[in-house]
Amino acid sequence: MALPSPNLDDRRFQQLVDEAKRYVQQRAPEWTDHNVSDPGVTLIETFAYMVDQLLYRLNRVPEKNYSAFLDLLGIRLFPPAAATAEVDFWLSAPQPETVTLRAGTEVATARSESDEGVVFATTEELPILPSELTRLVTAPVSGEQTDRTTALAEARDIRCFQAAPAPGDAMLFRLPAAVPRCILSIHLDSRVEGVGVDPRQPPLVWEAWDGARWLPCETGSDTTGGLNRPGEVIVYVPPGHTASVVAGTRGGWLRCRVTEPEPGQPFYSESPTVREAEVFTVGGTAPVEHAETVTDVSLGISEGVAGQRFSVARPPILLDGEPPVVEVSSDQGWQTWRAVEHFGNSSPDDRHVVIDATSGTFAFPPAVREPDGSLRTYGAVPEKGAHVRVLRYRTGGGAGGNVARGAISVLRSSVPYVARVENREAARGGVDGESVDNAKLRAPNALRMQERAVTAEDYEIVARQAAPSVRRVRCVPATAGEGGAVRVLVVPEAVADDGDRLRFEQLIPSEQVLSAIATQLDERRLIGTRLVVEPPAYQGVTVVARLVVPAGQADRVREAALAALYRHLNPLRGGTAGNGWAFGRPVQYGEVFGVLQRVAGSGLVEEVRLFPADPITGRRGAPAERIDVAAHELVFSYQHQVVVNEADLGGVQR
Numbered sequence: 001m002a003l004p005s006p007n008l009d010d011r012r013f014q015q016l017v018d019e020a021k022r023y024v025q026q027r028a029p030e031w032t033d034h035n036v037s038d039p040g041v042t043l044i045e046t047f048a049y050m051v052d053q054l055l056y057r058l059n060r061v062p063e064k065n066y067s068a069f070l071d072l073l074g075i076r077l078f079p080p081a082a083a084t085a086e087v088d089f090w091l092s093a094p095q096p097e098t099v100t101l102r103a104g105t106e107v108a109t110a111r112s113e114s115d116e117g118v119v120f121a122t123t124e125e126l127p128i129l130p131s132e133l134t135r136l137v138t139a140p141v142s143g144e145q146t147d148r149t150t151a152l153a154e155a156r157d158i159r160c161f162q163a164a165p166a167p168g169d170a171m172l173f174r175l176p177a178a179v180p181r182c183i184l185s186i187h188l189d190s191r192v193e194g195v196g197v198d199p200r201q202p203p204l205v206w207e208a209w210d211g212a213r214w215l216p217c218e219t220g221s222d223t224t225g226g227l228n229r230p231g232e233v234i235v236y237v238p239p240g241h242t243a244s245v246v247a248g249t250r251g252g253w254l255r256c257r258v259t260e261p262e263p264g265q266p267f268y269s270e271s272p273t274v275r276e277a278e279v280f281t282v283g284g285t286a287p288v289e290h291a292e293t294v295t296d297v298s299l300g301i302s303e304g305v306a307g308q309r310f311s312v313a314r315p316p317i318l319l320d321g322e323p324p325v326v327e328v329s330s331d332q333g334w335q336t337w338r339a340v341e342h343f344g345n346s347s348p349d350d351r352h353v354v355i356d357a358t359s360g361t362f363a364f365p366p367a368v369r370e371p372d373g374s375l376r377t378y379g380a381v382p383e384k385g386a387h388v389r390v391l392r393y394r395t396g397g398g399a400g401g402n403v404a405r406g407a408i409s410v411l412r413s414s415v416p417y418v419a420r421v422e423n424r425e426a427a428r429g430g431v432d433g434e435s436v437d438n439a440k441l442r443a444p445n446a447l448r449m450q451e452r453a454v455t456a457e458d459y460e461i462v463a464r465q466a467a468p469s470v471r472r473v474r475c476v477p478a479t480a481g482e483g484g485a486v487r488v489l490v491v492p493e494a495v496a497d498d499g500d501r502l503r504f505e506q507l508i509p510s511e512q513v514l515s516a517i518a519t520q521l522d523e524r525r526l527i528g529t530r531l532v533v534e535p536p537a538y539q540g541v542t543v544v545a546r547l548v549v550p551a552g553q554a555d556r557v558r559e560a561a562l563a564a565l566y567r568h569l570n571p572l573r574g575g576t577a578g579n580g581w582a583f584g585r586p587v588q589y590g591e592v593f594g595v596l597q598r599v600a601g602s603g604l605v606e607e608v609r610l611f612p613a614d615p616i617t618g619r620r621g622a623p624a625e626r627i628d629v630a631a632h633e634l635v636f637s638y639q640h641q642v643v644v645n646e647a648d649l650g651g652v653q654r
Contacts, residue, residue, distance in 0.1 A: 080433040083397070083401030091128065104293065152275070184254075184282070203259045219235055288423075325392060362390070462524055485529070544642075571636060
């Protein structure tokens with residue numbers, strides 16, 4: 001067990017008062033009135049209160065010493081991290097000229113009576129470029145590309161694909177230039193010829209050319225029903241879109257391609273046709289973060305001595321991007337000082353600085369007295385009278401920036417021609433700064449690990465420190481054939497939609513997060529250990545249930561039952577303890593029945609069926625009483641279905 005912290009003096013206010021009265025009886029027996037109305041007792045209580053406060057402060061000395069020891073060991077509080085998101089800026093109408101959104105454009109969530117809006121700012125400039133269709137080309141998978149621009153101008157019906165479409169057939173759209181990060185509206189006048197497909201899930205994908213390969217594009221609303229009727233398709237062009245030579249001409253190219261149908265997905269029996277096609281730019285997508293950038297900050301003037309410290313006026317400093325640039329003036333102009341983790345490897349001429357992000361402090365190299373009496377500086381010391389400044393740093397962050405999708409809806413900066421803003425996905429990555437109590441719990445692990453990852457717990461601790469925004473980390477043995485490898489499974493934090501519903505893409509960590517974890521672990525792993533950092537496998541589960549409730553409760557119970565299922569079978573906050581479904585824990589009929597029965601209350605749960613499902617394709621397996629989950633897998637709720645009927649349950653004995 002841990003060594004107990006001593007209580008230096010455990011007396012409290014009333015004990016001090018009683019003890020003082022006993023001394024009064026011994027030293028001044030003629031003082032007989034000890035009631036609270038006596039002025040002398042009032043003085044005793046006043047001094048007892050003051051002594052009680054002194055004892056409280058005295059008992060905090062061990063805590064202060066503990067914090068001082070942590071500082072000597074180099075244990076610093078982790079700073080907050082800023083949440084990031086992608087925000088769509090929609091134009092009021094297509095513009096003939098480029099609309100430029102400067103970096104730092106502010107957007108926010110709607111303000112309520114109790115809460116202020118959460119403010120985000122764009123991290124880079126976004127040019128929203130005008131576009132139009134200049135060429136239309138059909139490219140069957142088994143034939144030559146054919147230019148259909150002339151036929152389109154003559155309003156003739158053009159087959160989009162072969163007469164009998166095949167996977168790989170495509171229709172190419174040429175734009176005058178590349179439009180990276182822009183939102184396009186593609187208007188098509190089509191006839192109902194592409195029979196056989198389900199208009200809600202046609203076997204089509206939209207792609208953009210990046211100079212080397214076709215990149216998939218996200219699509220918004222598609223009112224054409226798979227190119228079967230007049231309408232428009234909203235296409236979100238990825239950042240890598242590049243002007244290149246395709247089909248013999250240079251331009252920004254998009255294409256609509258026929259894909260292999262999924263099991264059970266209807267396919268084209270005939271090709272759809274178009275007679276009119278237009279392309280307009282209706283908006284753009286910019287990355288935003290829950291942080292504010294502060295520029296050109298003067299820290300002060302150097303005194304020319306070692307160990308100087310300078311602080312910014314607005315801490316904390318966010319370090320989840322590029323570190324702040326510190327400059328010191330000299331006869332040769334401004335010199336850049338590089339941020340390092342510590343001064344242990346710094347030579348006397350190295351221009352290094354250590355950043356305490358939580359307090360916003362920049363520490364310059366110290367000087368240490370050697371045994372022979374000489375002074376050794378661990379890094380260069382700014383000259384006396386030199387000005388110290390920070391060109392740029394970011395402040396803000398915190399978990400409050402993890403807002404749901406659609407929550408960012410207010411444009412705070414004035415931008416001409418922009419009508420509205422919206423985030424298609426929830427913001428994520430925001431983490432509050434570390435507390436002192438958490439640092440105390442972390443310190444023993446840091447001392448035990450000594451910057452080395454040996455056990456599975458070590459790998460998990462290092463991974464969490466490398467990416468504080470992740471929700472869960474699990475280290476498991478490698479699969480067969482991966483001898484000497486360690487697998488670190490990472491589950492990111494995610495903001496659920498209404499009804500505690502998570503989408504599968506929210507559970508896949510970004511490449512930046514995986515790279516940051518892999519880099520930290522690679523520096524600390526044992527020689528000869530191979531490292532694999534990836535998301536876990538997910539076992540999809542679909543629950544189909546039928547409930548019977550008293551009249552007038554069907555809608556309420558249906559919503560509550562669905563919410564309970566999505567909340568219980570949740571890899572982040574599900575399970576019996578509410579801290580995430582356990583790795584390898586099976587899903588059993590009885591447990592799900594109990595969840596639904598608690599929602600039904602006085603109603604009845606008539607039927608519960610469990611189906612294993614593929615969370616990517618949605619393919620459902622045979623019903624089962626128990627769905628097993630592998631040791632390295634988590635569950636994922638996939639399209640639960642609850643039917644609630646109303647009936648008179650007055651005669652049912654409960």
